[in-house]
Amino acid sequence: MAAVKETIETVAGLETYEHGFVTDIEMEFAPKGLNAETLRFISAKKNEPEWMLEMRLAAYERWLTMEEPDWAKVNYQKVDYQDLYYYAAPKKKAGPKSLDEIDPELLKTYEKLGIPLKEQEVLAGVVGAPKYAVDAVFDSVSVVTTFKDELKKHGVIFCAISEALREYPDLVRQYLGSVVPVSDNYFAALNAAVFSDGSFVYVPPGVRCPMELSTYFRINAENTGQFERTLIIADKGAYVSYLEGCTAPQRDENQLHAAVVELVALDDAEIKYSTVQNWYPGDAEGKGGIYNFVTKRADCRGARSKVSWTQVETGSAVTWKYPSCILRGDESIGEFYSIAVTNGAQQADTGTKMIHLGKNTKSRIISKGVSAGKSSNTYRGLVSAHARATGARNFTQCDSLLIGKTCAAHTVPYVESDTARAQFEHEATTTRLSEDQLFYAMQRGLSQEEAVALLVNGFVRDVLQELPMEFAVEAQKLVAISLEGSVG
């Protein structure tokens, strides 16, 4: 009875945040606090080229003059930036990286999280099962990247960004900061100054990346901020699908995750970027949890390029995240599919920006927000068309679902058009879970919690369909888990 077993497992998983454990491992830290020395320390640790250190220092100077944004509908205790570790890495022996040399504690951690770090493990699965390559980032460093060699055969570069800075400095220099400039916003400037690791992907012209790429982010150490930096470049006619997952231990204090993700799509290229974000959300009273302050932006630089963002946001105490597309190339396409689920005392302010610059550009936004408990969920988005963006098309749909009397759902769309030849449509609705549907499902023998999960999964189905298959299943479970305890 596989179904029964699965149900039991799901229910058992409901009890707690299942990724809330801590790995006990010897770590190496940068001195606490943020100053120019910290940046030099990080840069030296990573053997970075000189220009990178200069960029960091310039970003830091810039950051000092900036103010933390306060326009989002979120309230949180301000971060004390001097009380953080900006670099934390598991201690490792010198020498070439091979899986055998990695601390077994670390391997166990990933095993527990269900992330395959051994290539043969992936292969040992069902015959014909799709492969996917993993870059595992643990606090401030990438511990391992799988299938690197196989990918290289196809010309695809997939590695940690700190490695790319050493191996492919020119490529990185050409694109880094070209989509999200250092001065873009407060958190982007902070990230540019102190970023430690993340993934770098380059897909050469005409290559369809043979497997899914994914990065798994794990925050482990206490009082540590994680500053992920990811850069993905799809050259002319290339295709890549990339997935990002994240978890963190259960702690009483808040931890900061300030990431910057840059995507560049050249002519006819396509990037599909999916996120399953499951940072520790804090307890029901709002104690602890991750602050997820993220800047993600794609530049559809080439004609007929396409970028598709799909995100499932169930974790984090506070989310501040707007994956955007700059539709610069003619006939380029931007898509944003989002599920944001908030429960307990979580707060999410998330959405997208679609900036139409090129001719006949198209964008589509489907956002599904589910609020429960005492949480607050805001969709904030911008769709704009430049005067030259003739033939621009946008369709936006934002639906919010409220479960319970104490939660909140907001919709803040900005629509700006400067051309007569653009067509923008925006629809938004806010309703609660239908009593009739709930009654119907329960009358068929489902428990109240199962019925809610079923209806919510139906509500978010449009977006789930956009996820790669393996993750769609996981995401569906995640949505159900996040809503645990929200009814009755």
Next chain:
Amino acid sequence: MTLPALDIFDPSSYPTRRDEEWKYSDLSRVLREAPKKAMVVRTLSELEAEPDGFVYFSADEAGFDGLQQAADFAMRKSHGRLYIDGNDFGDEDGYLGYQGRGEINLAAGQELVVFEDYTGAFDYAVHSHLRFALAEGAKLTRVVILDEPESAVSVRQSTIETAPGSVFKQYVFSTGAKFQRFETHVNHAGHGAVVEMNGAYLLKDKRHFDLTTRVNHAEIDGETAQLIKGLVKDTATGVFQGHILVEKGADGTDARMRHQALILNDGAHIRAKPELEIYADDVQCAHGNTIGALDEEALFFSMSRGIPEETARAMLTHAFVLPVADQIEDEVLRETVLNFLENASEGMKEERANAL
């Protein structure tokens, strides 16, 4: 709910684009210094019921003193129809400033139709604030025509307090000005109270019109409906900011907001921000926002029936905003508005004809 304390004679009180509520309308950039204070001698006009059934009230230079008496008189003498005529005259060199406040209270069950007609000439900067308070079961219909000169700077704010069972309907029609903002704040009392806030704008040249509305639902069973339609051409800017707030416990709220805009040529601007802020779960809230161009197929169809292109364009333009005016119950006012819209639609056409 507090309105930004704007004082037209104090530049430090001017909101800028950094104020979220004024993001798309930066008063501080239009008025760089305080306008001259005009010598205004205000005499209360004699109240009389006009033959067309309205009581006439002159509100020139933003003079709203005696508004309540005029409303009371209108309710006694002319079945509750009040015509507020605001004429503002400015200077030819530098801005003349006017500022004024007015208030009308409606007792339980009272009904009032207010027609506000704002016109003017030359360079003036006007700021007015009207407050309407409705007691239980009262009904207020407000029809506003903003027919101001291209040089005008005008900020007209109003606050409406509703009560259970009351009805507030507002229709705003505008052709814009150098800078024109019409702002309505409604405290929705729920319990069967109904709020409708509709509007249409037709803007050309460099005109700027900003329609901002905010509705706070604090109680159960309140209904709000909004339909705003707009057209812009040349380098004009149309701004719509609608905000519906549903507070905790305001269950049974039904709120709908719709904004539809047409951009007639490249270089004209539409800025829309239809916002929902919801803290109660048993509600139905929706908003829709569309921006596009005149329907080419409808244009082709009209032309294939022998209608010249320019006439067809004016017809379609007119037809686009018509549904807003059609909802006005008062026949005299509906006619007045339809005439205004027809003239405005013609205005949208003429320069294009020259260009061809």
